[in-house]
Amino acid sequence: MVFSCQKVEKIEKVGTITPKLVVNSVAEDGDVFEFVVSKSLSSLDNAPIKNLKNAKIKLYREGLFVEDILWDNIDQTYYSKAKAEYGKAYKIEVSAPGFKDVSAACTVPRPAPILAKTLKVKGKNTVVYNWGSGSRIYGSYTNAELTFNFQDEGGVKNGYLFTVEEVWDGPSSGSGRYTPRWNYNMPGLEYVYDYQSSMSGGGFYFLDDALYDGKNVQVKLSRESDEYSSYNYRYDDDSVVAFQINLYTLSTDLFHHDYSVRLYNSTQDDFFQEPVQIYSNILNGYGVFGARSFSTADIPFP
């Protein structure tokens, strides 16, 4: 009865929205910088977002001008000639007609090699499956505890993003991988399930180094079961053959930006979910100018 009285009216504006430059770039040691430049639109603007071709990007390294980066008609993007290097601080200034100039800075982080890794499987299930000429034993687990260590670089602010993938092989689905949800009790560690990720499972762990600066960081994860679920594409007759740890060291701003983007992607179609703000280090604009490095390690299933 109460809601039968309601009346809905169309509102034309969500405040005054001035379009801003949007710059996106994620660099890696040894690679050239690639930039995607576009503009922001009001939420109520139904036009498609197109990349801008008339932007000018100035690249600085350690405070010194390196080069002007212009649109490359052949590659259809903005590529630098200079390559990113570990430990170096880079800055960009971006301008385009009709937009306020924007700028951003980042330092390319050093990779954090995985120093030690252990896997304890407490309970093990095995399935004997006849395949082709011979029979094979396929394994899975009821309880697993996975630990790995890496060294955080002291005095440098950055963050970590890692996934732990279950790698399987088997007759029903062939080889595949999946990021199961692990339990943890580690200060500063956050889990985000990114529905939009191209990675199977989409489970990402974020760790800010604020609590671990210069320390040998030990990550302890545990999992009670690998039972088939709607998110797990593995069939019962597929065998877990390994776990793969993928550890990204991210520049601080990329860490915050990536966390917010994946959190945003985790909020699809949930009416009760709190809204997510997208972090940006582009001064006067949106997007991210960041850098990353990568380490990986496999742990064979016992």
Place this chain on the structure above:
Amino acid sequence: MRILLAFAALFIFTAAQAQKTFQIYGTVTDSASAEKRVGSIISEKNGAALAVTNTSGSYSISVPEGKHILVFTHAGYEKKEIELMVNSNLLLNVELLYAPVMGEAKVVAEKVENIANSSQMGSISVPIQTIKKMPAIFGETDVLKVLQLLPGVKPGMEGTSGLYVRGGSPDQNLILLDGTPLYNVSHLYGFFSVFNTDALNQVELIKGGFPARYGGRLSSVLELTMKDGNMRKFRGSANLGLVSSNGTLEGPIWKNKISFIVSARRTYLDALYTPLMRAATLNPYAKQGYYFYDLNGKLNIKPNANHQILISSYMGDDKFYNNVKPYKFLYDGVVYENEEKDELNWGNRLASVRWNHRISPRLFGSAIANYTRYRYRVYQMSRHSEQSDTGVLSNQYAQDFRSQVRDWGARYELDYTPNNKHSAKAGMSLIAHKFSPGATVYNLNDPQAGQKLDSTIGSAAIQAIENYVFIEDDMVLGHRWKVNAGLHYSQFWVDKKLYHALQPRISMRYLLNRDWAIKASYARMQQYIHLLTNSTVGLPTDLWVPSTRDLKPEFSNQVSLGVAKTLLKKYIFTVEGYYKTMQNVLDYKNGATFYNTYETWYKKVEAGLGRSYGLEFFLQRKIGKLTGWVAYTLSKTDRKFTTINFGERFPFKYDSRHNIAAVMVYDINEKHTLSATWIYATGNAFTLSSVRFNAMDADGNIAQVETYDKRNQFRGADYHRLDISLIRHYPKKFGELNLVAGLYNAYSRRNPFYYQFGTDNYNNKVLYRTALFPILPFFSCNIVFK
């Protein structure tokens, strides 16, 4: 400890002084019902007030030996002068005569209490008689909606009864019904409050300068006192409204010794809706609807002048249901039987026993034991069976989600009046809390599918003990200073962790002249329980949770400064400025969701800071043909969290720069009362995605996002509304018949209820504003049996 000793020394000293005087003590009651009068003023003729009756209607004053003329006044009552020759302690119970329509020529309470006399700040009481005469949506008189019209109090959304006091959230209000806390105070998602005005005696809201006897919440204390029941004769009343009806009956069980009052209210929308729905769906077994009810009861036992026992209870529930009653049908030789239930209900239970006793002329004691419970429940069940010659196939599924908080409490308080310069209180309290933030019981039985499940999933119950002690003294220091100073010390045991806090409180008054006073106060408050909410309308997603090992208690510091004046003996005028800081206030983290079953509730929230400051103007007239008030509040309130809004301050959702309320109740003559309220408020703050752009993740993938620059950066349209009503009084042999007619939102302002994105006919994204109530006429009928 030193402070306690100092207070004890003060008592001994003042008691010694008091030997030169005599004590006059007793109660002030209504002459017709013997109902206590709280806040009555006792003064010497042509002198300043000596005492004010406490929540039990009791007073105690010291006078020197000799002849005295004491004056007893209470707003709306004829004043009473009593001449006495005092040469010993004296019990003096006084009855005042209610004067409902006060002609100027009548010698009634010719002045309101002198606001300049009190050291209390930020406190407002609204006479129940005024509340009853004010216009209300659907004709449902609502105490909380009236309080929303006071300065410093902001309503939530259109039509709802949430109270946002001085930038605080609703869980920061200590709402006491006969001294017992109520957790949920609204029906129908906040459109109606649980309080039946016919059963209420007194309503007082304290927004700042909290006396030491109160604790456990940061932002306000709302104390509602139920009537004790008429000791002289039976009396009843009934209200017949469009949405609900209620009735109240009170009277003596043993004249002047034992009385009772019972009150009941129920909506009847379901009774109207179910037959219509059955006809529309052609399903005679369908049962859909919603109702709420309230039941209040109180027993008042007064064996003698020095003892009183009060037993109070309240129960109320809301229930939505969409059920299919069990039914059978025969098809192709098989008997099918089905039943479905889909129910959502929430409600309170409250019970208390209070023992008031006068220990001596100067010492008054009050002991209370109470129980309160708030619970909501979501229940779904389906049952199906097929019976044929070959046997019976059946399956059943049930899901039962419950969240509740339960308190068992005991409290003892002493009022000590050694002389007219001191009025001290001391007390202690113990509360055992049990929080069950949410657990679901799944029950599945499907033998054919080989499935059987009987399992409970959810947060484990948490037990906690909260206790406090307090001491306070209302002191008169010379002719100009009056100070209420006190200490409140509380402890909270939870999860093998002890939190405790010493909370100093002080309110001061400096009298500039007879009618003008400057007042100042400071209060530190600590709160151990929190309401997690991602909605403003009391949806069942709200969870009451305690402080834990990791989540620290909330606390606040509030300072106030103001002036108060009694104008022309009939008006109260106050201006108060306040500044309040809050720490460890909770909010859901970015992206947190109520339905994420992976995380426990305390991992979804973040503690942060709150800040609120403002200036409040208030002009009130409590007596005469024309009563009401005008209030204006200029305020700002914000929040700051480490991760939310990237650590920057952002406006609180109910931050509102300007709030104006005008309330008028005019008794035109003995047969007609006209009333009107007008309210204006700056629009609420919302978080709406305002911008769209391409975002890249750490893998280099680009996707479009819609986001916002700052949390709560969008301002809704300003809110304003005029309500008017006219009451026609018909005196009858049995009592009185009152017919009420009025208009809610008289000029049909489309005030925003919420904003939401959608698409138009061309599939373009657009923003919609939904308004709830246009102009709504209302009618109700009130019958009073005398």
